[in-house]
Amino acid sequence: MRFSSLRLRSRGLVLGVLAALALAVHGGPVRAAPGPVPYLDPRLPVEDRVTDLLGRMSLADKLGQMTQPERRYVTPEDVTRYRIGSVLSSGGSAPSPNTPESWADMYDGFQRGALATPLRIPMIYGADAVHGHGNVVGATIFPHDIGLGATRDPALVRRIGAATAAEMTGTGVDWNFAPCLCVARDDRWGRTYESFGEVPELPAAMTTIIEGLQGERLGGPASVLATAKHYLGDGGTEGGHDRGDTRIPEAELRAVHLPPFREAVKRGVGSVMVSYSSWNGLKMHQNRYLITDVLKRELGFTGFVVSDYNGVDRIDGEEGFTRAEVAAAVNAGIDMVMVPTEWRRFIDYLRDAVRDGAVPLSRVDDANRRILAEKFRLGLFERPMADRAYLRTVGSAEHRALARRAVAESQVLLKNARGVLPLAAGGRVFVAGRSADDIGMQSGGWTITWQGAPGPTTKGTTILQGLREAAGPSATVAYSVDGTGIDRSYDAAVAVVGEKPYAEYQGDLSDGMGLDDADLRTIGRLRASGVPVVVVLVSGRPLDIASELPGWDALVEAWLPGTEGAGVADVLYGATAPTGKLPVTWMRDASQQPINRGDGKKPLFPFGYGLTYG
Template sequence: MMHRNPSRTLVLGVTAALALTTGGAAVAADRPVRDRVDRLLARMTLDEKLGQMTQAERQAVTADDITRYRLGSLLSGGGSAPSPNTPESWADMTDGFQRAALATPNKIPLIYGVDAVHGHNNVVNATIFPHNIGLGATRDPGLVRGIGRATAEEVTGTGPDWTFAPCLCVARNDRWGRTYESFGEVPELASAMASIVTGFQGERLNGRASILATAKHYVGDGGTTGGDDQGDVDLSEAELRKIHLPPFRAAVRRGVGSVMISYSSWKGVKAHGHKYLITDILKKELRFSGLVVSDWNGIDQIDGKPGFTAEEVRTSINAGIDMVMVPHEWKRFIDTLRAEVQAGRVPMKRIDDANRRILTKKIELGLFERPFADRSYLKTVGSAEHRALARRAVARSQVLLKNDRDVLPLARDGKLFVAGKNADDIGNQSGGWTITWQGASGATTRGTTILDGIRQTAAPGSTVTYSKDGTGIDSSYKAAVAVVGEKPYAEFEGDRPGAMGLDADDLGTIERLRASGVPVVVVLVSGRPLDIAAELPKWNGLVASWLPGTEGRGVADVLFGVSRPTGKLPVTWMRSAEQQPINRGDGQTPLFPYGYGLTYRR
C-alpha cells in the first residue's frame, strides 16, 4: 500500500490553516493561539459550534455527515476498527474522515479519539503493554512515561491524535471490574504515574508524535460503594479530595489536554451533571484549561432512565462538559442542544467557552498544519524497540510474593513442566481492552506467550513440557509452573460481587502438579488480587504477574533470574474476599500488605 508523503501531508495542512480568513486576512499559523481561536469563533455559526461539541462513533457517520454537520470529533470505541485491522487501514480511514472535515467552510480538522490504554490496543499487532495495575507495581514513573511516548508514536502513525488515557482512578475495592485500570490504591502512586501524560503529549503538544492525553474518570470512580462499576461514591468532600482528587491535580499540573467525566455518582448525583465538581473544582480551583469530555453516552445516565433528554443535555453542558460522546444518537444531540440554546436554557457564553477549549487544543496539537496521519511512524507499530520496552516493563511489574526454599529463580538447564490456561494464551495475558472492548482468549494478536517466553529463556537442550490441565507430569521434573488466574473482562462484565478465588479448573490443574511431588510455582495472571489464602500454604512459590500484555518473556526473565524481581504490591492483598474493601492503614490484617514484594537472595 502506498504511503502518503509526509511533506505532502504538511502542505495540505498548511493550506487548510491559511484558508481560514476573516475579512480576507489569513489566520496564519504563526499568530498567537488565542487570536486564531478568536478569529475562528467570529466566523462560526451556531451549528458549526454545536458540531465541534459533538463526538460520534466512526461507524455511525458518513463522510457527508462530517461535512454537513461540521462534526468536531470521532472515536473508535473498543473493538471499532477498519477492515482489515492493519495500521495502514487505520491511517487510510482517519485520513478519509479528515478530508471530509476539511471540506467544511472553516476547514476545522477533526480530533480522533481511541482507548489506547495499554498501548495502541485496538490495532492488531501493536505493542500491548502491561495494564496500569502492573505498571503501578513497577514504581517507575520514568518507565511509564516512556510507555506513553511509545504508545503515542504507534497512535500517530495510524492517524488518531487523542487517547482516552490515563485512567487515574484510585481503586479502593478489588471487586471493581476496572481495578486493573488503576495504578494502585493510594493517591500518591497514581499521581506519580501521571508521568504518562507527558509521555503521550510530549513536553509540548505540537511536538513530534504528540497526542492529546485524557485524565479519567473524574472523579472517584474507584471509590464506589461495594466496588460497583458506575455506582455511588458515598464519601465526604474531605475524603474525596484526599483520596481521589490528587491524581487529577497532578495531571493538570502536567498540562493534560482533556479530562473525561466518570459514570459514577457522588452522594447520589451523577458526575456528568455535577457543576460543582466540573466547573468549580476542576476548571476554577484546579485551573484546568483543557476540554472536558463525557464518557460513552454518559449524559444519558444523569436521570437514571434510558434515552437522553433535553434536561440531561442542558444539565451536562451547563455543568461544564465541553464535548459530548454521543456515539450513535449524535444528530438528536445536536438538535436538542440547538433548541436549548435558542430557548436560552444553555447560554451562548457556555457554548463559546466549550468551543474555545476544543479549538485551542486542536491548534496547540498542530492539527491545522498537520491534519493527516504521520505515516513515518507506521514502522513503530509493534516494533522491536517497543516490544523490548514492554518486556522490560513486564519484568519490572512482577511481584514475588512467596519463595519457599528459594524455589525461584528456576534453573535454566532444568527439566520443567508448565501448565495452566494462561500459560499459552496471548489474549488471556493481555486482558480486557485488547483488540476488542472486553478482550478475548486465544491468539487475538501477535506476541510472546508466557510459555513461549519460558521456552525461549530456558537453556538449549533443556526440557520444557506443557500440558494445559497439568496431566502427564511425574516426579522427574525439577519444578512445575502453573500459570493460572482470570480470563479477559472489562467494565460491566468485570465486577465480582461474590467469590474472588481461582476457578475449579485452575485448582484442579495445580493439584495435579502438586500430586507429582515436585515444587510448584504459581504465576497469577489477573487484573486484581485473588482470594488464594487457603491455597497458598500448598504452593512453593507465588508470583503476581498482573496482565502483562504481549511480551510474556518478561515473566520468564524473572522466573529464571535474568531479571531480579523488584515489583511491589500497588494494592493490599486480602486474606479473604470478605475483607473487601481492604486498603493500607484501615486496620485490617492482610495476606500481603501494600508495598510488599520479595527479591532473590541469589
Template sequence: MRMPRVVLTGLLLTTVAVVGPALPTPAVAAALPYQDPALPVATRVDDLLARMTLDDKVGQMTQAERKVVTAADLTSYRLGSVLSGGGSAPSPNTPAAWADMYDGFQRGALATPLQIPIIYGIDAVHGNNNVYGSTIFPHNIGLGATRDPALVQRIGRATAEEVTGAGQDWTFAPCLCVARNDRWGRTYESFGETAELPSAMTTIIDGFQGTTLDGPASVLATAKHYLGDGGTTGGTDQGNTQISEAELRAIHLPPFAAAVDRGVGSVMISYSSFNGSRLHGHKYLITDVLKGELGFSGFVVSDWAAIDQLDGQRGFTQAEVVTAVNAGLDMLMVPTDWKTFVSYLRSAVQAGQIPMSRIDDANRRILTKKFELGLFERPYADRSYASTVGSADHRALARQAVRQSQVLLKNAGGVLPLAKTGGKIFVAGKNADDIGNQSGGWTLSWQGGSGNTVPGTSILTGIRSAVGGGTTVTYHRDGTGIDSSYRAAIAVVGETPYAEYSGDRTGSLGLDAADLATIARLRATGVPVIVVLVSGRPLDVAAEVGNWNALLAAWLPGSEGAGVADVLFGDHAPTGKLPMTWMQSAAQQPINDGDGKTPLFQYGYGLTYGTATR
C-alpha cells in the same frame, strides 16, 4: 514529527508531496487570521470563534462513533470529533487502513466553510490496543507495581508514536482512578489504591503529549474518570461513591490535580455518582473544582452515551443535555444518537436554556487544543510513524515493563530463580500459552478475548526461550502427564479477559475449579510448584498459598510474556511491589493500606531473590 500534508506558507495554502493517497488542496486560498500559525493561539481562537455560526459551535461539541458517521456527515453537521469504541476498527485492521479512514473523515471536516479539522479519539490504554500489531503493554496495575514513573513516561511516548502511526491524535488515557475495592471490574486500570501512586504515574501524560503538543508524535491525553469511580460502594461499576468531600479530595482528587499540573489536554467524566449525584451533571465538581480551583484549561469530555443516565430513564432528553453542558461538559460523546444531540443542543441554546457564553467557552477550550496540536497546519495522518507500530524497540520496552511489574509474594526454600540448564520443567495452566488471556480486556475488543488475539510472546514461549541446553519443557494445559521426574512445575493460572460491566465480582474472588484442579495435579507428584498468577487484581488465594512453593503476581503483562520468564529464571531479579493490598479473604473487601485490617500481603510488599523489598 507529524509530516505536513498541507503547509501554510505566508498567506497561501500550498500542498506538498506525501506518501499515501492524494489529498485535495483546501478550497480557501487566502489565509484568514485563524489560519496563520504565526499568530498566538488565543488570537487565532478569538478570530475563528467570531466567524462561527451556532451550527459550527454545536458541531464542535459533538463526538460520534465512526461506524455511524460518514465524511459527508462531518461536512453537513460540522462535527468536531470522531471516536472508535472498543474493537471498532476498519477492515483490514492495519495502521494503513486506520490512517486512510482518518484521512477520509478529515477530508469531510475540511470541506466545511471554516475548514476546522476533527480530532480522533481512541482508547489506547495499554498501547494502541485497538490496532492489530501494536505493542500491548502491561495494564496500569502492573505499571503501578514497577514504582517507576520514568518507565511509564517512556511507555506513554512509545504508545504515542504507535497511535500517531495509525493516524489518531487523541487517547482516552490515562485512567487515574484510585481503586479501593478489588471487586470492581476496572481495578486493573488503576495504578494503585493510594493517591500517591496514580499521581506519580501521571508522567505517562508527558509521554503521550511530548514536550509540546505540536511536537513529534504528540497525542492529546485524557485524565479519566473524574471523579471517585474507584471508590464506589461495593466496588460496583458506575455506582455511587458514598464518602465525605474531605475523603474524596484526599484520596481521589490528587491524581487529577497532578494531571492538570502536567498540562493534560482533556478530562473525561465518570459514569459514577458522588453521594447520589451523577458526575456528568455535577457542576460543582466539574466547573468549580476542576476548572476553577485546579485551573484546568483543557476541555472536558463525557463518557460513552453517559448523559443518557442523568435522569435514570432510557434515551437522553434535551433537559439532560442542558444539565450536562451547564455543568461544564465541553464535548459530548454521543456515539450513535449524535444527530439527536445536535438538535437538542441547538434548541436549548436558542431557547436560552444554555447561555452562549457557555457554548463559546466549550468551543474555545476545544479549538485551543486543536490549534496547539497543529491540526490546522497538519490535519492528515502522519504515516512516517507507521514503522513504530509493534517495533522491536517498543516490544523490548514492554518486556522491560513486564519484568519490572512482577511481584514475588512467596519463595519457600529459594525455589526461584530456576536454573536454566538440566532436567525437566513442567508447565500447565490456562494462561500459560494464551496471549489473549495475559493481555486482558481492552485488547482488540472492549472485553478482550482468549486465544492468539494479538502478535506477541506467550509466557510459555518465553519459558521455552529462556532455558538452555539439556532442559526439557513440557506443557499440558490441565496438568495431566506430570510425574515426579520433573524438577519443577509452573502453573500459570488466574483470570480470563474482561472489562467493566462483566468484570465486577460480587461473590468469590478466588481461582476457578479448573485452576485448582490443575494445581492439585502438579502438587500430587511432590514436585515443587510455582504459581504464576495472571490477573487484573489480587485474588483470594490464602487458603491455597501455603501449599505452593512460590507465588508470582504477573498481573496482565500484555503481548511480551517473555518478561515473566526473565524473572522466573533469574535474568532479572524481581523488584515489583504491590500496588494493592492483598486480601486474606474476599470478605475483607474493601481492604486498603492503613485501614487497620490484616492483609495476606501488605501494600508495597514484594520479595526479591534473597531479601524483601519495600
C-alpha cells in the same frame, strides 16, 4: 486596542477571501505563507487564532465541534455536513482489515470530511489506547496500569506513553482516552486493573505518562492528546460497583481521589473525561460544582471536558437522553459529548436548548474555545493527516523490548519457599495452565476487543514461549494446559492461571474472588506429582488464594502483562531480579473487601510488599 481589533478583522476578511480562492483552486490545506487568515496562521498565539476562528463560526459550526459520534454511525460526508468536531473508536471498533494502514486510511477519510467544511476545522479522533494502541492488531500491548503501578517507575511509564503515542500517530489517531487516574479502593471493581494503585500518591506519580503521550509540548513529533479519567471518585463506589455511587464526605473525596487529577492538570493534560459514577447520589455528568468550580476554576484546568460513552444518557437513570439531560451536562461544564449513535438528536436538542436560553451561548462559546485551543496546540490545522512515517513503529522491536522490560519490572514475588525461584537454565520444567500459552488471556480487556478474549488475538510472545526461550536449548520445557502428564522427573512445575479477560462492569465481582475450579484442578495435578510448584497469577487484581497458598512453593503476581510474556520468564529464570511492589493491599479473604493501606485490617500481604532473590 479597539483599533487593532478592527484592523485584525479587516485583514482577516481580505485574507479569508484569498484563502477560499486558494482552497477552490488547490483543494488542499491553506498554509501559512504568505499571510493566511489569522486563525490559519501558526505564527499567531493560540488565543488569537481561537478568537478569530470563533468569530467566524455559526451556531451549527459550534454545535458540531461539541459532538463526538462513534465511527460506525457516521460517515465522512456526515462530518462535512454537520461540522463534526470529533470521531471515536469505542473498544473493539476497528476498520476492516484491522491493520495499521487501514486505520490511517480510515482516519484520513474522516479528516478529509472535516477539511471539506467551509472553515476547514480539522476533527480529532479518539480511542482507548489504555495499555498501548490496543484496538490495533499488531500493536505493542503494555502491562495494564496495575502492573505499571507495581513497577514504581514513573520514568518507565513516561517512555511507555511516548511509545504509545508514536504507534497512534502512524495510524492517525491523535487523542488517547488515557491515563485512568482512578484510585481503586475495592478490588471487586471491574476496572481495578485500570488503576495504578489504591493510594493517591501512585496514580499521581504515574501522571508522567501524560508527558510521554503529549510530548515535551503538545504538537511536537508523535504527540497525541491525553485524557485524565474518570473524574471523579469512580474507584471509591459502594461495593466496588462500576458506575455506582461514591458515598464519602468531600474531605475524603479531595484527599483520596482528587490528587492525581491535580497533578495531571499541572502536567498540562489536554482533556478530562467524566465518570459514569455518582458522588453522594448526584451523577458526575451533571455535577457543576466538581466539573466547573473545582476542576476548571480551582485546579485551573484549561483543556476541555468530554463525557463518557453515552454518559449523558444516564443522568436521569432512564434509557436514552433528553433535552434536559443535554442541558444539564453542558451547563455542568462538559464541553464535548460522546454520543455514539444518536448524535443528530443531540445536536437538535442542544440547538433548541441554546435558542430557548436553557444553555447560554456563552457556555457553548467557552466549550468551543477550549476544544479549538487544544486542536491548535496539537498542530492539527497545520498537519491534519496521519503521519505514516510512524507506521514502522507499530509493534516495533524497540517498543516490544520496552514492554518486556515493563513486564519484568511489574512482577511481584510474593512467596519463594526454599528458593525454588529462580529456575535453573537447562533443567526440566513442566508448565500448565490456561494462561500459559495465550496472548489474549495475558493481555486482558481492552485488547483488540472491548472485553478482550482468549486466544491468539494479536501478535506477541506468550509466557510459555518466553519460558522456553529463557530455559535454553538444552532444557526441557513441557506443557499441558490442564497439568496432565507431569511426573517426578521434573525439577519444577509452573502453573500459569488466573482471570479470564473482562472490562468495566462486566468484571465486577460479588460472589467470591478465588480461582475457578479448572485452575485449582490444574494446580492440584502439579502438586500431586511431588515436584515444587510455582504459581504465576495472571489477573487484574488480587485473588482470594490464602487457603491455597500453603501448598504452593512460590507465588508470582504477573498482573496482565500484555503481549510480551518473555518479561515474566525473565524474572522466573533470574535474568531480571523481581523488584515489583504491591500497588494494592492483598486480602486474606474476599470478606475483607474493601481493604486498603492504613484501615486497620490485617492483610495477607500489605501494600508495598514484594520479595526479591538472594
